Amino acid sequence: MTEEKPLDFAREITGRLGGETITRCYQCGTCASACPVTKTTERYNPRQVIRLALLGQRNDVLKGDAIWLCASCYNCQERCPQKVEVADVIYALRNMAIRGGNIPAIYTEFAAALMNEGRLAPMSKFLEKKRAEYGLPPLKPANTEALKKILAATGFDKIMFRKEGAT
Ligand code: SF4
Ligand code: SF4
Numbered sequence: 001m002t003e004e005k006p007l008d009f010a011r012e013i014t015g016r017l018g019g020e021t022i023t024r025c026y027q028c029g030t031c032a033s034a035c036p037v038t039k040t041t042e043r044y045n046p047r048q049v050i051r052l053a054l055l056g057q058r059n060d061v062l063k064g065d066a067i068w069l070c071a072s073c074y075n076c077q078e079r080c081p082q083k084v085e086v087a088d089v090i091y092a093l094r095n096m097a098i099r100g101g102n103i104p105a106i107y108t109e110f111a112a113a114l115m116n117e118g119r120l121a122p123m124s125k126f127l128e129k130k131r132a133e134y135g136l137p138p139l140k141p142a143n144t145e146a147l148k149k150i151l152a153a154t155g156f157d158k159i160m161f162r163k164e165g166a167t
Helices: 006-014 030-034 036-040 046-054 058-063 075-079 086-099 105-117 125-133 144-154 156-160
Strands: none
Touching (some): 006 086, 030 046, 046 086, 105 156
16 A cells, blocks of 8 residues: 555645645635634634645544534635635535545534434424414424435435445
């Protein structure tokens, strides 16, 4: 088995939809200074994510939790002087992580709820009561048959519930 070189990971990212511009980054930090998430936690910094990716730190990037903290607000992308599509790069990295079976449990829960109930947030007695209080009609059970067919046709179910290390 040949050892991966740092640039291999960067090349793989540029070959992904959304990841094309990552190698334009010159680490100025404008994205981080515009990022609302970076302002609230030290666990996330888009410049650092890009740096790690360009250094070939595949596991740190794809198995860490940072890429899941981006709020997709696009502040960074509007401001990057190098026109790096930062938010789209993060999406590309998330897609790569999911393909490798690395996905936070909350997303698989959302996916399961979508497939089984047709909505991301399952209905509960509490929500039903709140709807009634606001004068909203009870929600009818969603018809999930068509949805399941679409999700199966796109491979969504297999991708979302892939185990780590599966190919
Ligand atoms: S603003 Fe652009 S060039 Fe600067 S660190 Fe962020 S991605 Fe890189
Ligand atoms: S899109 Fe993500 S990385 Fe960019 S500023 Fe918003 S939260 Fe930060």
